[in-house]
Amino acid sequence: MSQQPLCLSLRQVRYAVGSARSAGGVTEILSGVDVTAQPGQVTVIIGPNGAGKTTTLNCAQGLLRPSAGTVELLGEDPYRAGADLRARVGVMLQDGGLPQAVPPAVLLKHVSRLHQNPWPLDDLVDRLDMSDFLTTGIRRLSGGQKQRVALAAALIGDPEVVFLDEPSAGLDPQSRQVVFDLIEQLRDQGRGIVLTTHLLEEAQRLADTVFILKDGLVVRHGTVAELTAAHDGAHDDAQNGTTGQRADGPARRLVFVSPRRLTPEELHAAPLPVQLDGAGANQAGARWAVSDIADPADFGSLSSWWQHIGLMPSEITFESRTLEDVFWEVSAP
Amino acid sequence: MSELTSASPRPRSRPAPALQRVLAHGRYETRNTLRNGEQLLVTLILPLLVLIGVHRLDLISSATGGIDALVPGVLALAVMASAFTGQGIATGFDRQYGVLAYLATTPLGPTGLILGKAVAVLSVIMVQLVVLGAAGLTLGWSPDPLGLVWLLAVLVLGAAAFTALGLLLAGTVRAEATLAVTNVAWVLLGAAGGTIFALDHQGPGVLLLLLPSAALGEAARAAAADGVFAVVPVLILASWAVLALLAARRWFRWR
Numbered sequence: 001m002s003q004q005p006l007c008l009s010l011r012q013v014r015y016a017v018g019s020a021r022s023a024g025g026v027t028e029i030l031s032g033v034d035v036t037a038q039p040g041q042v043t044v045i046i047g048p049n050g051a052g053k054t055t056t057l058n059c060a061q062g063l064l065r066p067s068a069g070t071v072e073l074l075g076e077d078p079y080r081a082g083a084d085l086r087a088r089v090g091v092m093l094q095d096g097g098l099p100q101a102v103p104p105a106v107l108l109k110h111v112s113r114l115h116q117n118p119w120p121l122d123d124l125v126d127r128l129d130m131s132d133f134l135t136t137g138i139r140r141l142s143g144g145q146k147q148r149v150a151l152a153a154a155l156i157g158d159p160e161v162v163f164l165d166e167p168s169a170g171l172d173p174q175s176r177q178v179v180f181d182l183i184e185q186l187r188d189q190g191r192g193i194v195l196t197t198h199l200l201e202e203a204q205r206l207a208d209t210v211f212i213l214k215d216g217l218v219v220r221h222g223t224v225a226e227l228t229a230a231h232d233g234a235h236d237d238a239q240n241g242t243t244g245q246r247a248d249g250p251a252r253r254l255v256f257v258s259p260r261r262l263t264p265e266e267l268h269a270a271p272l273p274v275q276l277d278g279a280g281a282n283q284a285g286a287r288w289a290v291s292d293i294a295d296p297a298d299f300g301s302l303s304s305w306w307q308h309i310g311l312m313p314s315e316i317t318f319e320s321r322t323l324e325d326v327f328w329e330v331s332a333p
Numbered sequence: 334m335s336e337l338t339s340a341s342p343r344p345r346s347r348p349a350p351a352l353q354r355v356l357a358h359g360r361y362e363t364r365n366t367l368r369n370g371e372q373l374l375v376t377l378i379l380p381l382l383v384l385i386g387v388h389r390l391d392l393i394s395s396a397t398g399g400i401d402a403l404v405p406g407v408l409a410l411a412v413m414a415s416a417f418t419g420q421g422i423a424t425g426f427d428r429q430y431g432v433l434a435y436l437a438t439t440p441l442g443p444t445g446l447i448l449g450k451a452v453a454v455l456s457v458i459m460v461q462l463v464v465l466g467a468a469g470l471t472l473g474w475s476p477d478p479l480g481l482v483w484l485l486a487v488l489v490l491g492a493a494a495f496t497a498l499g500l501l502l503a504g505t506v507r508a509e510a511t512l513a514v515t516n517v518a519w520v521l522l523g524a525a526g527g528t529i530f531a532l533d534h535q536g537p538g539v540l541l542l543l544l545p546s547a548a549l550g551e552a553a554r555a556a557a558a559d560g561v562f563a564v565v566p567v568l569i570l571a572s573w574a575v576l577a578l579l580a581a582r583r584w585f586r587w588r
Contacts, residue, residue: 061438063587083348083440097435099427101369106361113357114440116347153435158346 006072007161007192008037008060013069015055015216029055031216032069037209039160042183042193044203046323047213048331053196054094056213057163060194061091074161087115090159094166094196096150100139104130104149107138111156119158127182128152129175143170151179155186162186164195168202180206204323212330219330228321253321254290254302256313262288266309271301278328285314291321291329348440355445358436359452365423366457372419375519376457380411380465383529388472398531398558401476404469405484405553406529409491411461413522413546416454416492418515421499424450425511428503433587443587450500454492462488477560484556490570491549497577498545504585522546542566545573 015030030052037043045053058064059071062078062085071078076085091097099107105121112118125131128148133141138149147170154162167183168176183206187193197203203210204224211221220227261283267274270290277287290302306313348354366372384407388400427433437443462485466474476484503511522528527547531554532538541547548569555563 063434063437083351083354083442083445086438086442087346087348087440089438091435091438093431093435095431097431099365099432100430102365106364110357110361111439114349114354116349117344157439160346 005039006036007039007074008035008043008194009070009072010035010056010060011070013056013059013066013071015052015059015064016067028067029216030059030066033059033213033216033218035060035211035218035221037161037192037194039192040187040190041208042187042195042206043209043211044207045194045196045211045213046198046200046203046327051213052216053213054165055216057165057194057196061089061163062086087157088160090154090157090162092150092154092162092164092167094169096146098138098146098150098153101137103135103137104141104152105134107149108152108156111153115157117158119156121156124152124155127178129178144172144175147171148175148179151182159191161192161194164193166197167195168197168199176202200322200324200327207323210323212327214330220326224323227323227326252293252318253325254293254299255315255317255319256288256290257315258284258286258288258311259314260284260311261286262309262311266311269305269309271305272298275328278324289325291325293318351445354441355448355452358441358445358449359456362423362450362453363456366415366419366453367460372423375418375516376411376415377461377464380407380414380461381468383407383410383523384465384468384472387529398554400469400473401558402531402554403529404465404472404474404476405557406531406550407469408462408465408484408488408557409528409546409549409553410519410523411465412458412488412491412549413495413519413528415457415461416495417499418519419457419499420450420454420496421503421511421515422508423503424500425503425506425508428586428588429508431588437587447500451493451496454496455489458488458492476557480556480558480560483560483562484553486562487549487552487556487567487570490567490574491545491553494545494549494570494574494577497574497581500585501577501581504581504587527551543569545570548573 010033013030013033014028016026016028018024018026020026033052033056035043035045035056045056047053055064059066060073060078062071062073062081065079073081074085074088078085078089108121108124112121125134128151130145130148130152133145138146141149147167151164151167154164164183168179171179180202183193183195187208195206207224209221209223210227211218213219255277272290272292274288274290276282277289280286290298293299349357366376384403387403424433433446436446441449499515502514506514522544523546526544527541528550531550532541532547534542542551548566552563552566552570555561555566
């Protein structure tokens with residue numbers, strides 16, 4: 001990873017709720033998270049529900065004070081920082097943070113007055129195609145329209161760093177495209193973008209750097225190319241080190257569709273690790289994935305295995321390894 | 334969609350001056366209050382109806398001590414409506430919808446947010462003073478001129494105490510609970526808590542004089558009707574303000 005100045009740095013951040021005296025005791029949400037972000041890049045944080053994505057963002061934004069560790073946002077501690085720092089940062093919260101009784105125009109004009117040099121409202125309205133509902137009460141807007149208002153509220157101060165918590169949730173494909181384009185343009189302007197998402201295609205398309213969280217820890221991080229590489233070039237944080245070897249490109253993997261259920265003995269006899277693709281079940285028609293097919297001999301050994309167990313796949317495809325594949329590997333119990 | 338200009342050094346984003354931010358938020362919240370039908374009902378229309386209704390029903394001669402005692406009581410009721418019920422409900426729902434958290438990330442920040450709310454409460458109280466004062470004068474209210482200064486001071490202190498109580502409630506329980514509790518408490522304290530009708534200073538009921546509503550009502554009546562700065566009720570009200578502020582500071586949750 002290149003050594004550019006950081007706009008965000010979380011080092012060994014821990015966050016716990018509850019107390020030793022309470023009935024539920026102490027629950028640790030973050031267990032030592034390390035995340036960095038650079039200007040002019042999109043940094044994406046992904047992970048299963050409850051992994052700590054939103055808590056990580058809240059610590060980075062200064063909304064929560066970590067139990068331990070350090071957070072630096074544009075060189076300052078965001079929890080203690082004043083208006084000067086907050087003017088340089090835009091935040092879109094997961095639950096929107098929008099007052100329900102006022103129209104978007106009133107909210108956005110109000111927030112723009114808190115800044116000396118805000119983003120021109122007309123331009124923002126045009127970019128996010130909000131003119132049709134600018135004077136409608138927010139509670140009457142659709143989920144997608146509210147998302148666009150929340151995004152506009154994050155950008156109205158013309159920030160240097162933008163935090164977006166699930167920016168495309170509830171958006172139709174057309175609106176999602178508008179938001180994606182805007183995020184890419186913001187990056188090209190040199191702003192630092194930090195976002196969370198459940199949409200792994202979105203992450204793969206937008207991300208310069210990806211951090212995968214699980215159980216309050218970053219278990220892997222790197223560029224999409226590093227994470228999906230044949231020889232994993234990503235930083236395997238869970239094993240406290242890096243695997244170090246950069247790949248030239250994404251790994252190929254083989255996916256085959258089995259016309260019947262596979263027995264544990266058959267799976268045990270496979271020459272390469274065979275896993276169900278995604279969240280599928282072991283049943284007739286299941287998709288099975290074999291990662292890191294790098295050599296014709298691998299394919300030959302798989303063919304021999306099918307012959308040995310009397311299986312004729314109904315479909316065989318080669319695919320590049322995607323971020324989704326990495327996510328499933330990392331998320332497996 | 335037009336393209337953004339390519340990467341170039343942009344001027345650093347800067348906050349507006351602090352006073353401008355607080356006043357902007359005060360205007361924003363005042364506007365929202367006065368344009369919200371339910372808020373307008375509680376802060377202006379119901380107190381106005383109480384003033385006219387109690388006066389017309391001729392209860393004042395026996396229960397309130399005349400229009401000179403009724404108007405300050407209704408003003409106290411109105412202050413409770415805007416500071417306690419109005420701010421409590423608005424803040425509770427803002428908290429539930431994440432608005433407080435969002436605004437805390439803007440240059441306004443938590444401190445500016447609270448100061449802006451204070452500006453909004455005082456602005457609404459000014460509107461209430463003008464409307465209810467004018468209605469009272471029409472009905473024959475003749476306040477003590479010096480007492481009006483004390484009245485204003487008492488109402489501001491009452492606003493501080495009840496805003497702190499409203500924020501304490503809004504910051505600790507669900508918005509729906511805040512809605513229910515503030516409305517019920519406003520009606521009970523207004524009707525039987527010494528706000529509109531003076532409490533008996535004899536017998537076990539004297540303990541009710543320790544209620545913030547009674548302290549506000551007593552101090553407001555003493556100021557407007559007699560031109561007196563009633564020290565004991567003011568001290569009781571100030572104690573409520575300090576305790577509620579400390580409690581809100583300790584237990585208020587932004588999300």
